[in-house]
Amino acid sequence: MTEEIKLESLQKKVALLYFEDGLWDMAIGYILVAFGIGSLIYDYLPRPWDSLFSPLLWLAGFISFLLCKRLVVFPRLGIVKARQSKPKKSLMKILVGITALLVVLTITVVFLTIFDVLTFEGAGFLVPIIFGLIPLSIFSGLALILNYYKLFIHAVLFGIAFFMNEVLRMYNFPAYGDLIQIVCGLIIIALGISSLVKFLKKYPLVDGVNMHD
Numbered sequence: 511m512t513e514e515i516k517l518e519s520l521q522k523k524v525a526l527l528y529f530e531d532g533l534w535d536m537a538i539g540y541i542l543v544a545f546g547i548g549s550l551i552y553d554y555l556p557r558p559w560d561s562l563f564s565p566l567l568w569l570a571g572f573i574s575f576l577l578c579k580r581l582v583v584f585p586r587l588g589i590v591k592a593r594q595s596k597p598k599k600s601l602m603k604i605l606v607g608i609t610a611l612l613v614v615l616t617i618t619v620v621f622l623t624i625f626d627v628l629t630f631e632g633a634g635f636l637v638p639i640i641f642g643l644i645p646l647s648i649f650s651g652l653a654l655i656l657n658y659y660k661l662f663i664h665a666v667l668f669g670i671a672f673f674m675n676e677v678l679r680m681y682n683f684p685a686y687g688d689l690i691q692i693v694c695g696l697i698i699i700a701l702g703i704s705s706l707v708k709f710l711k712k713y714p715l716v717d718g719v720n721m722h723d
Contacts, residue, residue, distance in 0.1 A: 512711040531583045531656050532705025537575040538664055539698025542671055546691035549684070587714040638680070642673030663701065667694040 529535075548564025555563055555641070649665030671694040675687035 528661075529656075529707040530705065531579075531585065532702035532707075533575055533578055535660065535664070535702030535705060536699045537572060537702075539695040539700075539702060540571040540575075541568060542668065542691050542695025544571060544695075544698065546671075546688045546695060550688040550692070582710075586709075586715060638673045638676035641676050642669040645669055645672055658702070664698055667698055669696060 542569040545564045548567060551563070552560050575695060645668035646665045649661045649668060653661035653665065671691040674690045675684075678687035678690070
């Protein structure tokens with residue numbers, strides 16, 4: 511029993527170590543920044559770049575994230591995988607399923623509203639509230655499952671960004687909504703940069719030798 515508790519404690523430490531570098535925070539925040547910028551300049555871009563700009567901008571950032579993991583983090587810590595218990599695996603599968611369903615529903619609603627098949631006239635603040643609750647629920651669930659409680663901050667910032675974006679679009683101020691989205695993303699990125707600086711100080715490389723003890 512004691513060994514199982516020690517093993518579970520060790521697995522939690524390994525999982526948290528994987529997020530300690532702050533790169534995941536920066537990658538998550540960059541989602542808001544990339545799509546906020548893309549939406550802000552959407553009307554100034556020719557087709558099809560108006561629709562492709564945001565995904566391409568995000569893709570460039572994600573490739574940079576992978577390169578940083580490979581070149582900066584792995585030489586210091588190695589590639590470590592924490593074994594998940596069966597209950598956590600089941601919870602993760604459920605969360606992934608719910609997340610996928612929410613994403614599909616959100617995309618479907620967006621396309622239906624674009625083509626005027628579905629309208630929200632008279633819905634008031636219901637739509638912004640729903641859009642705000644989606645990322646709030648997803649990131650809060652991930653924070654609990656992964657024991658990475660900084661995701662609660664991301665949940666709140668994503669919720670604020672999505673809610674305010676929809677509200678300001680209702681009042682014909684979409685650019686301000688995009689700016690709020692970018693600012694929320696930059697706050698998350700700043701938190702990630704702070705974690706990365708602490709990580710580099712904690713696990714330095716001296717002449718290519720890993721100083722992790």
